[in-house]
Amino acid sequence: MVTLSADRARYDRATAHLDAPLAIVDLEAFDANAADLVRRAAGKPIRVASKSVRCRALLERALRLDGFQGIMSFTLAESLWLARAGFDDILLAYPSADRAGYAELAADPKLAAAVTVLLDDPAQLDLVDGARAGGGEEIRVCLELDTALHLLGGRVRIGARRSPLRTPDALAAFAELVQRRPGFRVVGLMAYEGHVAGVGDSIPGRPLRSRMIQVMQNRARAELAQRRSETVRALRRVVDLEFVNGGGTGSVESTVAEDAITEVAAGSGLYVPRLFDNYRSFQGRPAALFAQPVVRRPGVGVVAVLGGGYPASARPGPTARPSPTCRRGCATTRRRARARCRPRCWARPRTTC
């Protein structure tokens, strides 16, 4: 997607006094994207994923809107920082080995009430207890379900390796173990289908690949919907679940369509990085861009920009590279931006998480 020239002119005017490198967020586009996420969530609350936004003021902006509720955070230190800043519903969506952080959490009733940590292994209970240093607060716990799609009797696995807990029985057994342990309470379940939410199903110039992704995702959605609902049923027999979280920007519609789901996570859909150019289900407005200074013109139609920009946290390679959005036809080569832009080259990140 090429940024409209009117937008580029607006960004140039707004930042004329600044030297690149610089990054901007177009608040008009951000708000439009937020409204579209709320529409897609069809009445279920959106938990905003902080690692995709990485800006507290913008987390606050999203949470002021009807339809957003709570934060999905990335580290324990960040969760405590957010809780101290007044956020009161924080789901730490990744296991942590931060012993000092657990000691703080267990010692402070306000922090312990605001932050829910993610556990999926009995060893993590020992780690938390070993870190308590006398802190007796009850730790709120979210369990994670492995969402990967298994094919050919498990010989092929599609999806990130996250939780070791895959079956309703395994989740229920782990929930009972946590409940029996003094000082812990299971309050939620999270199941993030990254192979659906984070993989575009309409890749320009790749119809066959797009079709294969669509078939895989249909299969994954159906398999997960059933397993997620059975898991929630099994868990509700042993614990009181406050929430069942799933999905991400790319899967909002299909995730919220499941009865078992009480909330959906989304973050990068507020910025709409390049990844989301390849989705059939929605179109957003690029809201996060950065500019690198153009320092050389080694040849006709070729410029060199200084610095690497905003690489994606994905596997390194061409797909993680940001893409210039200056003009139609503008692209990066291995080391140069091919463009007529000057004195700076605007680009969009590939992903923001």
Ligand SMILES: Cc1ncc(COP(=O)(O)O)c(C=O)c1O
């Ligand atoms: C657990 C979890 N849920 C949801 C998301 C989706 O985030 P986004 O909407 O930014 O794609 C992520 C992204 O990495 C995640 O790790």
